[in-house]
Amino acid sequence: MKIKFKLNGMMREWETAPGEKVLDFLKRHSVTSVRNGCDCQGSCGACTIVVNKKTVNACLLLTAQIDDKEVYTVDYLAKNRQLSVVQQAFIDAGVVQCGYCSPAMILAVTDLLSRNPSPDERAVKDALSGIFCRCTGYQQFFTAVSLAAKRLVTPGYTCQTAPEFREDLRVVGKVEPKVDGPRLVRGEKAYVEDMVESGSLYLKMLRSPHAHAYIKNIDTTDALNMPGVALVVTHKNCPDVYYNQAGQGFPEPSPYDRKLFGEKVRHVGDRVAAVVAETNEIAAEAVKKIRVEYEILKPVLSVDEAAAEGAPLVHNSVLEYVVGAPKDLDNSGADPRDGRIIYQFPIHAHPKKNIAASVSGGIGAISQGFKDADVVFEQEYQTTQIQCTPLEPHVVYTKMAGDRLIIHASTQVPWHLRRIVARILGVSENKIRVIKERVGGGFGAKQDIVLEEVAAYCTWVTGRPVLFKFNREEEFIASRTRHPMKIKVKLGAKKDGRLTAIHMHVRANTGPYGAHCLTVPMNACSKSLPLFLCDHVHFQVDTYYSNIPPCGAYQGYGAPQGSYALQLAVAELADSLGLDHLSVLEKNRVHDGSMLEILKCLGEGREGVPQKVSSCGLGPALKKGAQMIAWGHKEHSADPDIRIGKGVTIIQQGSGLPGLDSANASVTLLGDGTLMLLSGGTDLGTGLDTLTTKMVAECLCVKMEAVSLIAADTDVTPYDDGAYASSGTFFSGSAALEAAKAMRQKLIETASLMLKEPAETLSLVFPSQVKGQKGSVTFAEISRFTQSGTGSGQISVTAGFTTDKAAFPYGAHFCQVAVNTRTGEVRIQKYYALQDCGTPINPELALGQIYGGVLKTIGHSLYEEMILDDTGHCINATLRDYRVPMINDLPADFKAELVETNDPFGPYGGKSVSEISCNGAAPVIASAIHDAVGVWIRSWPFSAEKVLKALGKIEV
């Protein structure tokens, strides 16, 4: 059938199938700005379009419903590449992070302002009520809308959208346009799905319906016989190569405990077979034709079940060690169907007890610490499984170029991805190119190689391009999640609240495979224990295999769980001593210059190094936060059912992994004096590309627009470990800065020749000049000088950055909650996040990182959780049922504040900002609930049902 409609002002008459969704229809006609994040449930709004002046979801419309109508997408707004007022306001306010939701948000705001030229917050919330943004925490959208509204009345209006820092610097610490912002707000091709060429194959995965089973038989004949099916891969015809999917530096502290496909399935959603076919529909049909016979085994779903005597073994495998095999290694009784586990080095695993990894350590003498105590407090805290829910599900597109494999990836770790795929294919790394496209949200889930290697293998075998995109359910059951943990905390303290001993015992559930099984649970200790200065500290970490969906990295990387347990324990201790919580924190907390001895026991699979705190903004953060929330002043409600309480917590993270991470960058001088920056840094939407650009612009005294950037392309840009462990600012930023410094040296040396002045008398001046006592030359003149036939050649420099120094970001979070004692409902009235990220390089984006991190974790504190039935099926694997926070879930008063410090090791004093933001919500909300109603909620989420049970209103 044919429909006739107006698209972005132009009449169109296009063929369509009767059941075709408008979303698919528009994408088929190259309108890429409409996105799909919820598989047509209408719960993400990424496909928002305007039909006859109403915003609607294109995924819930059939093409017949737009016949004879006017349809607008974001593509209409930018005329001649000039941004609309709303698009520009989005960039200026810093609300464009990954950008996957930006076109939808922009259309909704444009529609709002056409109806209501000066909307209040309620109207903004209503306009954006159906659009999910996992990155920004929504708060800055109010600024963006206000800015746009004012500019529509007064063109050119401007205001300060974020505080600025470092008067001595030109672009660092200043609000500057995000370098990828215009491309994203225009809805241009930017993501992996936009790179797909005609003639590509589509991959669909047959997934296990059982949490724990052996595959007795698998028959793919009928699938292979279907017209259009190119390949079916199962455990019978995949490479016999073991690997780990964790995108970590080699050698990884994670076991190689899986192949592409195994004879045993270990979770609901585990891979059984991959089908690649000419269309998605054929692939999906072919998947249904694969016949599988399973031998079903009893699943283990919790650490208690996994640790129980006689528990079913998730990996009854043959164990091998590359180095450090224990002398008593005993592989008797292993079942060959379970395959092998290869350890790069010992991580104290004991698969015959379902232990994937373990570690313990400490400083001082813990028993002495408890002897010295006036009081000893002990409690256990529990966390549930949380999904990262990036708006863009995992996606990869692979193709051949000659004899080389090209991987268009939405990944946090391009180089680790290349290494792992090379291992599986049995080829050398030079045969593979990974191009990191714009990433529609990563949050840790895209640190792991959860689909790329399958598509890569299928392309390598068939020679055909392959697209593999997860649906939302796969994102829940086959991606990565926050580890559920049970954490026992034992504290010893003097009566005045001074800590004498801290013991943490973390029992973590890694699920079916051991990606990050040592390091995430360890981080529960390493990012919480160093906040307190205590002479006697001990920790024990035990990670168990189970048959829940896979766990791995998620923003915070174990720290949110550890922070919840330890910070809440300290709050409980303070309460039991009758002391003010804030004063107990002040009494025990870390300071500028403190020596963190505990870190010598907390290396990631190697010996750690004690670190001195090089900068710490905790003092001012606590002081200002206490003022903002009126700490010590009890609030009362007029409603007798409502009780109001306040909480405080302190948090920290790292800035990459000193001694493990490395980053590199190159800068090249172009003919007209502009610069090309090649950075290995992987921007996930966080603003890293803007940050590295600023490093070069600041150091070389040029305008930001004089620096162009290519990043995270393994063929083009130098090596970088990737975007994880909060390494972007510290490592990738420092690499760019080091490259700029090397370029500066070259420029001065060349100018010295040209001006005939000693280099010591020369300096760079803005814009793009080298000035001496006798004269000056421009970068363009220097370039012409070097590139001429008599010159020394184009100036191009590369620099690497490694360090053994750490730069810890710190923060204090305060909140005020209202607890309804009748309904059990917890509402956040005020949430103030005060964070020290050193010099905030991109202040508006740093604020967005904080808002986003906090709101994500308000989500898991109050309502988000993956819920499994007793067979291991996730029963709420949709965005709606899982309950991601939307704009109407915002705290009534939500503020992020940047507390400036100047770290001596960070680039221009900068430290990380993103992950740390996830560490405060759970403990601070739990503390506030206690302050309100006197009960401690020791497992997240703090649902109304749990609160009512704790209050004795309903039966436990």
Add this chain to the structure above:
Amino acid sequence: MITNIFRPQSVAEALGLKNDLKGSVFYLAGGTEINSKDFYPQPDQLIFLEGLGLNQIQQDNEGLTIGAHCTMQQLIDDTKTPDFIKQAAAQIINRNIRNAATLGGHLVCNKPYSDIIPTLLVAGASVEIEGPQGTKVVLLSDFLQAPGTDLLVAVKIPQVKADRRVSCLNYRCSANDLSLITTAVSVVCQDRVVSEIMIILGGVGLKRQRLLAVENNLISRNFKVDRARVHSSQNEGIQPRQSQVSNLAGRVLPGVDELQNLVSRAVEATPDFRGSVVFKKYEAGVMVAQALCRACEGQAGGGS
């Protein structure tokens, strides 16, 4: 797989198509349910109703007639819509959905967690349906029990009696979640004495419930409503929960706690991942008690 979409220009044409077409044939209105991935069974053929012109809202002496193709947002934006209906429609928090979802489609889908259906029921709504036998007007409650194959063309809301007060409340775990509890209560007062009560509850179970036993229990107490007394707790961001209804001649409306228990005992709840039976029954008691108190305290002739 959808093989055909028909676009009738009259009700008669739509009915004819429905009668003639074979297979899995559905009417298509806004499409927010039928086009979603959750809809089952998948239709083979669709009859798109937009061309029927059923998107008018009209007020007359009998009350309000809302065309079945009116969207939820249209209901909110139209000045003729009573406030309590607007409030219920606004409980569909997602504006994109409200812009597309039609009232008729919503009623036909008849989800147990619907926030607007309880309100329409307590308002005494009826529906106009067209079928081979002609036009019929039936109570909404009857239509929902046995929707049949006729075409819903309009929803009729009787003129709200001067002494009727309506209140609707819901509880959900997060803003865009489905309602765990959704309730609407109407009370009719004569000389401030409550003479009629209707309580509809959704969300807690697989089916919507009318709490007749609770209604009868309360009516038998012959109580009187007091002047409105609603706590102003907007600053806390939480809706007021505590209310008070006074007595008449020694006949007392139960206190909130007793009212809650009365309701909780009467409710049939089904456990799911949103809550246990105990929690749902308890929370239903809280919500209904609250809605009842609000209705008693609210402005006569409308909602609160």
